[in-house]
Amino acid sequence: MAPEHDLLRFLTCGSTDDGKSTLIGRLLHDSHLIYEDVLTSLEADSVTQGSAGDRVDLALLTDGLRAEREQGITIDVAYRNFSTARRTFIIADTPGHEQYTRNMATGASTCQLAVILIDARHGVLPQTKRHSYIISVLGIRQVVVAVNKMDLVGWSAERFAEIREDYRSFAKTLDFGEPYFLPLSALLGDNVVDAGDNLGWFDGPPLLEHLETVDADADVDLDHFRMPVQMVTRPNPEFRGYAGTVASGVLRPGDPVVALPSGLGSTVERIVTFDGDLDVAGPGRAVTVTLADEIDISRGDLFVKPGDAPQRAHQLDAMVVWMDEAEMEPGSSYLLQSANTVSNCTIRSLRHRVDINTGTHEPALGLGLGLNDIGRCVVASDRELTFDPYRSNHATGSFVLVDRLSNATVGAGMIIGAASAWDxxxxxxxxxxxxxxxxxxxxIRFGQQPCTILLTGLTAAGKSTLATALERELFDRGKVSIRLDGENVRMGISRDLGFSAQERSENLRRVSEVARLVNGQGLIAIAALVAPNGEVRRRARDLVGADRYVEVFVDTPIEVCRERDPHGLYAMADSGEIPRFPGVSATYDRPADADLRVDTSTESVDECVAAIVRVLTERGFLRGPSTP
Incomplete structure (x- = not known):
């Protein structure tokens, strides 16, 4: 049989009655993995409770609850383990009914691959889209779209192609790669374990072969070590161990580790398991670690490698899947339980809800989240949380929300990052x-329409020079403007900020808030900032208002910027004296949709200013309502 460590966890999901349970039963049956006594019992149950006619109803293998068998639907998550010569599998058979979406999300949370079933007769349904979106949010990148019940549409290649293109069109907004599209019949067995005789026009491998050969470790993080401490073991006075499961990264005896939140460090002496000590432990391995030093560590602490600490914040920006019939409203309080802590939390705001049919974001002003809704929230905790973004680490980037009175889980959260003042x-x-x-x-008074002009580009690209010249040009034309230069701002309203990504974001937010107030007084605001993050610039546009916002990309080559640099900042960044310097040790997101691009290495200041004035004139900002 397959080695134990070569394990693939996957789930089946999709709309009600798309054949998920039947598919799992067929997979096990045709792989000869159902014991004779279980098969005999299935044959007997199929006579009284089955819905497959004269055949054995293989769905009964996983639909074990009485209510499931009576209604012919899956309610709870059913797990089945099996192995082939190539790999060991754990299957989660999740419910398709909308009422039990929370159970589906629970089953999907530990999986590496998703098999999304679609009934060939009905095509892509709303619940298909909802499950697909949840899979995307949960970070599952390996997806199989199984178009089931092909026998009921005459094994039609045209119908399969139609459903494939329909799903592709919908899935463009989702965050996973190209799915593997597979036509099959779970009832008859075609393309489940063997190709069968009815789908000769399809040349891809059957489902089991695909599951055996897909790269199960494609998204495993081996670089950033994280291990939440789940228990401190002290079986005798000579032994103190810290038990937990390695969430990511690799650990070896002799490695230095740091315990958070205390920040105390030590060296790993042993990695202990029931089967003996290990020379190395990787993701998913449950171990007990002993250290060379006696330091204060307790349940809920997090082991990391020195210099590789996760993020820490009191407020989180997170996607939340709501699982309770009582609506979640901004301002509500819950318990937040993550991999390494339990804290009190409040939903500070709901930024938007997701329309699962289109993938678009719905404004959520005055609204909350209902059962099975998905939304982006700002969650504030009464204690500092240690986390990684969910995309980087599922274990340290997820949490559940628990009702204080009933102790029921009401929501599941996937952390995007630390929330900022934007949120x-x-x-x-x-x-x-x-x-x-x-x-x-x-x-009428000023003879102009208010707007905000953001000049963005690398350090020494010429932003401040252009801002100063533009201010003079507008003044000479009788216009009224205010210039918000990056250095001037940092000597005033942003004097408390550094130059981390979060602090640069906050700097642009403050400038944007000032610009919005200035625009409200009928004036033109000119802002000159590096503003390296494209998403943050988009938020600045939204805050000011797209109809009042003009983005000018000062696209001067970095070689020219280095030559001009009057303060030697690039040289200091090269030597490591200045960390996180855009263009050198940090990313600068080049604007793809700027309103204007200028290059001060090939265009004069007057030419650049004239180009900006043309844009302002074309958009009507330089004339009042009485001007012809």
């Missing part, structure tokens, strides 16, 4: 004060 909703007690001067009156 904070204003206090409900605050009321925005309105001016008695209308926008039209200001436009």
């Amino acid at each position: 904070h909703a204003p206090d409900a007690a605050l009321v925005r004060q309105r001016s008695e001067i209308s926008d039209a009156e200001r436009a």
